[in-house]
Amino acid sequence: MLITWWYLYLAARSIAEKSLKMASILQKLITPLFSGPPEPPRNKVTVVGVGQVGMACAVSILLRELVDELALVDVMEDKLKGEMMDLQHGSLFLKTPKIVADKDYSVTANSRIVVVTAGVRQQEGESRLNLVQRNVNIFKHIVPQIVRYSPDCIIIVVSNPVDVLTYVTWKLSGLPKHRVIGSGTNLDSARFRFLMADKLGIHASSFNGWILGEHGDTSVPVWSGTNVAGVNLQTLNPDIGTDCDDENWKETHKMVVDSAYEVIKLKGYTNWAIGLSVADLTESLIRNMNRIHPVSTMVQGMYGISDQVYLSLPCVLNSRGVSSVVNMTLTDDEVAQLQASANTLWDIQKDLQDI
């Protein structure tokens, strides 16, 4: 009996010595000047969903050096861990010292921005509206957890159909409408600016043009606003965007609408462009820039829309979220298109279960 206690004592002493020895090795190198709990992150972003879109968003955000902590969440545990490890292995090349991931949403606590990419994706030929109820059910699980751990965050919804799902997120979260944003037509406008600029031989950022409304088949290109260096294209070509335009500029908008389907047909999904566009939005929000982006926001009361729907309009983004909306001068036809989109969206939304 006594001998057992003696051996236990020796073992405990040896462990104590070892840990003292280990502590002293690290202590030899580093003298702490301040001890206390670690600082909470100041610029944390969470990405929900580590599919192709989620990871493209994550990598774009990391390479743009926007955050001091990145959290990833998903239900597929192995894939999630593998993606986190792969990003961590690149931390030498990054300026984001903490990259974490877990199935449990506690890992997302204190996020400034949460990017939601989770959900099922469009199959070849499937329209975005078809995905709705499938994704609503997923969001019923995700959104309350996000808000629980980051009650002050701004949510960017990317999953499709984005306008409907941004509405759903807003309802499920209870957050004020300026803190729930849909990635909307930010990508459509980027595609439009690329295609138009390419035709003119200039960089996309030098071509100004806005696509608003629904992110999808019925998006609205505002031809009256298209310009280069302030020179309005519609003034140069009054037929621009119409069917009687012999230069057929309308085709460019059609290419924007078709481009997602096209890329999906060729490579199975789209990810790089949407990832870059989400990082662009994140930058305006995190850096409090007051930049204007076409994103999906609650438009009830504007342009004669009486339903609670989310559609893309030019929004000023800063660290509070959508701080204001630019009042576009739209033609009657463009307003009618927005109203038609609003009706289509409300038609779907009113039938959604349990939100």
Place this chain on the structure above:
Amino acid sequence: MAMSTKEKLIGHVMKEEPVGSRNKVTVVGVGMVGMASAVSILLKDLCDELALVDVMEDKLKGEVMDLQHGSLFLKTHKIVADKDYSVTANSRVVVVTAGARQQEGESRLNLVQRNVNIFKFIIPNIVKYSPHCILMVVSNPVDILTYVAWKLSGFPRHRVIGSGTNLDSARFRHLMGEKLHLHPSSCHGWIVGEHGDSSVPVWSGVNVAGVSLQSLNPKMGAEGDSENWKEVHKLVVDGAYEVIKLKGYTSWAIGMSVADLVESITKNLHKVHPVSTLVKGMHGVKDEVFLSVPCVLGNSGLTDVIHMTLKPDEEKQLVKSAETLWGVQKELTL
């Protein structure tokens, strides 16, 4: 005659032919590694033209369209792709990621002959259109395939670089950073030799702010080390297999490490990186093999090699790796 909208808007005033790209990078292979490399290079603003090549035409077209759609957010005006290598003409750097990838549990050496055959098609095509480029080989087993690329291209050795242990060292520094609660860039450690199971961690060089950790812990890296640093190296070696098991492949870390190397080349940084180069005559290596040692990278390519002071058993490991690699290389039909 009616002017087009473009003609009304824009007047062309330059009388000469346009200059063309000065910093073109080509990525061969649009799989996960190729695309991660492409995106990292684009997000770091390293080139004014990016070309992608692959044999899978639909996938290639889809990837290039997806990147082009992000042009608004990038500073690379020309992103092109084709199955035909003429699209790669006048590249400064060509990154080769093409080839079969490791399956779960498969070692890198197993891939060899499969990838040699692919290279016999790719390398001459690259050389034909960019005879002065710098070739960066990423496909595994990278040390052997860098040798193969060197032989098939006929390039001088300073223009054929293998991504080598740049990634292993990055993984090591990440793990070291976790252990010491420091950023990896403040943790210095070099893994050299073979990119793979027999890489060599140079414990004597591991330091923070110039303080050698081995001088604080003489048992570092050996058996009986209470801090078990040897495990850190093992985690580096196992790292790739682990990620492959979890997500099917690795992409992000290797993509970023490739962009890191391309940056040193295109910006002529003269930065030192552990990359795979011809090491015959160094550290007792007698065979014509490529292994990673610290090399100076700039716009001419790999111009200088740092002479490491290695312990006898570290040199022995390098010689042994060299012998293993040569054993495989001499059986290849090139």
